[in-house]
Amino acid sequence: MRPSKNLARTMAFTLGLTLLAGCQSQPTALVATVAPQGNALQQKTTEWRVASVGNRTQYLVEFTGDSIPKDFKKALAQVGGTLADSYEGVGLATVLSSHPDFEENAARIAGVESIVADRVVNWFSADSVQAMPVNGSDDSQVGSSDLTFSPMQWGLKAIHAPEAWTAGATGKGVTVAVLDSGIDYTNPEFAGRIHWASRSFIQNDGPNADNNDVLDLRGHGSHVAGIIAAAADGTGVTGVAPHARLMALKVNNYKGESNFDQVIKGIVYASSAGADVINMSFGARFAQGDAAGESLNRKMQKAVRFAFRRGAVVVSSVGNERTNYDNNTDIRIPAMLEHNIGVSATGPATGTDYDSFANFYSNSGKRIVDLAAPGGGVIITPTGISPAGFIYSTWSNHAVRQTVEGMPFQPAPYFMMAGTSMAAPHVAGVAALVISKRGHFRAQPKKVVATLFESADDLGAAGFDAQFGEGRVNAFAAVSATKPHPGRGWQNSVRFW
Numbered sequence: 001m002r003p004s005k006n007l008a009r010t011m012a013f014t015l016g017l018t019l020l021a022g023c024q025s026q027p028t029a030l031v032a033t034v035a036p037q038g039n040a041l042q043q044k045t046t047e048w049r050v051a052s053v054g055n056r057t058q059y060l061v062e063f064t065g066d067s068i069p070k071d072f073k074k075a076l077a078q079v080g081g082t083l084a085d086s087y088e089g090v091g092l093a094t095v096l097s098s099h100p101d102f103e104e105n106a107a108r109i110a111g112v113e114s115i116v117a118d119r120v121v122n123w124f125s126a127d128s129v130q131a132m133p134v135n136g137s138d139d140s141q142v143g144s145s146d147l148t149f150s151p152m153q154w155g156l157k158a159i160h161a162p163e164a165w166t167a168g169a170t171g172k173g174v175t176v177a178v179l180d181s182g183i184d185y186t187n188p189e190f191a192g193r194i195h196w197a198s199r200s201f202i203q204n205d206g207p208n209a210d211n212n213d214v215l216d217l218r219g220h221g222s223h224v225a226g227i228i229a230a231a232a233d234g235t236g237v238t239g240v241a242p243h244a245r246l247m248a249l250k251v252n253n254y255k256g257e258s259n260f261d262q263v264i265k266g267i268v269y270a271s272s273a274g275a276d277v278i279n280m281s282f283g284a285r286f287a288q289g290d291a292a293g294e295s296l297n298r299k300m301q302k303a304v305r306f307a308f309r310r311g312a313v314v315v316s317s318v319g320n321e322r323t324n325y326d327n328n329t330d331i332r333i334p335a336m337l338e339h340n341i342g343v344s345a346t347g348p349a350t351g352t353d354y355d356s357f358a359n360f361y362s363n364s365g366k367r368i369v370d371l372a373a374p375g376g377g378v379i380i381t382p383t384g385i386s387p388a389g390f391i392y393s394t395w396s397n398h399a400v401r402q403t404v405e406g407m408p409f410q411p412a413p414y415f416m417m418a419g420t421s422m423a424a425p426h427v428a429g430v431a432a433l434v435i436s437k438r439g440h441f442r443a444q445p446k447k448v449v450a451t452l453f454e455s456a457d458d459l460g461a462a463g464f465d466a467q468f469g470e471g472r473v474n475a476f477a478a479v480s481a482t483k484p485h486p487g488r489g490w491q492n493s494v495r496f497w
């Protein structure tokens with residue numbers, strides 16, 4: 001077991017700036033964190049502790065098939081275990097035991113493929129960066145007194161979202177599940193579009209929290225949700241798919257922590273409750289040779305494969321450690337999972353080039369990256385870092401005040417950030433646009449993915465490459481694609497992802 005005392009000190013993104021409520025155009029806090037130079041981040045794996053309930057250890061069981069063997073509960077009791085949850089059709093179960101030989105004995109139960117102790121991780125910890133206060137914000141660029149930040153939303157322009165809206169694709173009728181820290185549903189940006197099946201899988205989240213509440217006590221989930229579907233109402237920000245419905249599934253607490261079971265529950269629940277798209281802007285990294293880490297990866301893979309079979313398009317961020325995963329054999333979850341679109345980040349290095357690879361922080365590697373999307377860039381000016389490179393979105397008015405890597409977190413309706421956490425929801429939003437425009441693509445993730453891949457704008461090295469994958473997602477081209485690839489058809493035109 002590894003120490004957990006540092007789990008809460010890390011963060012999900014590389015840069016941030018708060019726009020406080022009621023402060024009009026004057027941001028009262030401008031704090032950015034910048035990745036250290038060199039390779040300091042590259043050896044970092046995610047800290048963890050074994051998941052437990054009271055004095056019982058929590059285990060994840062994988063079955064040889066997708067169903068639960070009929071006598072499993074009884075066999076479990078015989079070796080000192082209790083069934084906590086089972087996922088029929090997925091082939092997974094969560095069990096508890098305090099018996100010292102439980103893992104060994106349970107592995108011998110008929111139908112059990114493998115069993116592993118669950119881990120609590122901080123899903124944002126691999127993104128840990130060094131904090132640095134930055135002065136010299138250009139207030140004239142930070143929106144106007146009516147809190148309209150649309151001129152700052154370069155990401156929407158970069159992916160040609162406005163042209164997609166004009167073409168009639170707005171995400172209407174599509175549900176996007178946001179697996180994250182919850183959503184601040186009190187923000188008018190989400191009014192009337194939070195799915196009734198939204199649900200929390202986190203207990204005791206922060207001070208005074210209602211256990212069943214999906215209210216976002218961190219802000220990260222609300223930022224992701226706003227990128228996907230903030231209202232096109234003339235104020236604040238606009239999402240990529242402003243008419244999409246959001247299923248808020250809280251699987252990370254306000255510190256960013258949870259166990260694998262909670263994330264698996266979120267994936268299985270989302271796909272069972274009818275989510276068309278699932279966004280996961282978080283991740284964990286385990287070293288090659290970490291057999292339990294590899295086993296947890298396989299459990300998560302079963303859940304993602306189930307989501308695929310149920311018709312959901314699964315999207316995740318590839319992480320902010322500035323690491324090329326083609327140069328290592330580490331386990332990156334969920335980015336490396338099959339049937340999951342791994343998204344790297346682009347960001348402006350100057351005022352107008354929106355398509356630079358975000359080499360300040362974005363991971364790369366053909367085995368994790370499928371597509372690239374705006375995540376935010378670092379524009380260095382004589383007076384500091386310009387806010388023009390960030391991604392603007394909603395935050396949470398209920399965020400718990402905490403200091404993460406020297407950066408103060410506080411309640412706010414809007415926030416600007418950078419990271420692959422911001423890139424993935426741009427792709428999730430475009431997937432929602434494609435599904436809304438082409439109703440017959442609903443529940444056919446392969447066709448949606450083929451469309452996203454084939455319509456992406458190729459960047460960097462010609463064709464599929466380690467930084468941009470198939471290229472930077474293009475919303476207008478994606479919703480305009482009307483035919484399968486000539487001679488190949490939808491089913492064969494997509495690279496296995």
Ligand SMILES: [Ca+2]
Pocket residue numbers: 189230231232233234235236237238
């Ligand atoms: Ca808005």
Ligand SMILES: [Ca+2]
Pocket residue numbers: 458459460461462463464465468469470471
């Ligand atoms: Ca390329």
Ligand SMILES: [Ca+2]
Pocket residue numbers: 335336337338339340341342368369370497
């Ligand atoms: Ca993939």
